[in-house]
Amino acid sequence: MTWRFLDTGDGDAYWNMALDEAILALRIEDKVPATLRVYTWKPSAVSIGYFQSLEEEVNLEACKALGVDVVRRITGGGAVYHEWGGELTYSLVASEEELKAKRFFADIQGSYRVICEALVEGLRKLGINAEFKPINDIVVNGKKISGNAQTRRRGVILQHGTILLKTDIPTMFKVLKVSKEKVSDKAIKAVEDRVTTIYREVSCNITLDDIKEALRKGFAEFFNVEIRPSTVTQSEIDLASEYRKRFSSWDWIARR
Amino acid sequence: MLLRSEYKVKGGKLIKVALEVEGDVIKSAKIYGDFFLYPEDAIENIEQALKGVRLTSDFEPIIAEAVKISGAELLGFSVEDLAAAVRLASHSSFG
Numbered sequence: 001m002t003w004r005f006l007d008t009g010d011g012d013a014y015w016n017m018a019l020d021e022a023i024l025a026l027r028i029e030d031k032v033p034a035t036l037r038v039y040t041w042k043p044s045a046v047s048i049g050y051f052q053s054l055e056e057e058v059n060l061e062a063c064k065a066l067g068v069d070v071v072r073r074i075t076g077g078g079a080v081y082h083e084w085g086g087e088l089t090y091s092l093v094a095s096e097e098e099l100k101a102k103r104f105f106a107d108i109q110g111s112y113r114v115i116c117e118a119l120v121e122g123l124r125k126l127g128i129n130a131e132f133k134p135i136n137d138i139v140v141n142g143k144k145i146s147g148n149a150q151t152r153r154r155g156v157i158l159q160h161g162t163i164l165l166k167t168d169i170p171t172m173f174k175v176l177k178v179s180k181e182k183v184s185d186k187a188i189k190a191v192e193d194r195v196t197t198i199y200r201e202v203s204c205n206i207t208l209d210d211i212k213e214a215l216r217k218g219f220a221e222f223f224n225v226e227i228r229p230s231t232v233t234q235s236e237i238d239l240a241s242e243y244r245k246r247f248s249s250w251d252w253i254a255r256r
Numbered sequence: 257m258l259l260r261s262e263y264k265v266k267g268g269k270l271i272k273v274a275l276e277v278e279g280d281v282i283k284s285a286k287i288y289g290d291f292f293l294y295p296e297d298a299i300e301n302i303e304q305a306l307k308g309v310r311l312t313s314d315f316e317p318i319i320a321e322a323v324k325i326s327g328a329e330l331l332g333f334s335v336e337d338l339a340a341a342v343r344l345a346s347h348s349s350f351g
Contacts, residue, residue, distance in 0.1 A: 052288055053286075056272065075292075075296075076291055077292065079290070108292075109331060134267075135269070135292070136332075152294055152295075256286070
């Protein structure tokens, strides 16, 4: 069975999360094949994990002032600042069964490992010596380059994750609530020591298309499957339009 | 009265607990954090299970039971961590 590759380009936070969930829902009904999607966030946005407190994680006033959207994910994990031009997000939707048939795993942590290792394969194509670091990170020489989060419904997995291209730590510190001492120059330096980016590891000349293609090839080789470029179906657009209303509603965003 | 705690799990995840208490009884409990729990809505069953529980209780079996009933799986933290985070919040009333 051929998998599908979707490059949906720029989308706003609500659409981006809605489309991931729509692909998941339609994969459950077997209406779409396993799908690797890549996308970017425009305007820049903060996504928080399912279990996080909006109030405690996000500086809403700063977001508003900077034109940064805020969305709650259906996946757990931490808050992410998705800077437009500063990161690339991927999502993989596939049934547990079809993933296991290609690369066996025994438990949830194992499924993170397998999917992250496909991503690692893609990053290696760019010359980046990345590795999976449990629970849900990908690191280069110990520095985080990607964070990942997963949900599962009726035997189907949705894992999405962010891959850093460059950092804007001062803005990140404005939109995410971090304690005062963390905003100091020293703290900014500390984050810079703990994270790395594609531009830093490779070169600023690398294009987004190069990275997307490396990911497609990395996943295809790792899972030994053909991943063919395709387009979003009308049912995905319809369903995502429905879901988008929920993702953009205050009830959902501020539910915890 | 609102009691709060932040509990850093070994491995990096953070659990935040907020307990609304009346006397020494939990009226409502909220558990926040950057952990993973499957299925996600099991968190509400766990929070619900802590309702009406005395602050001096052993939270671990209560949480363990809620996790079991929900068929939930935890990643990045354990039932013991969660109980420790709730205990930490319950103790904040004496500090």
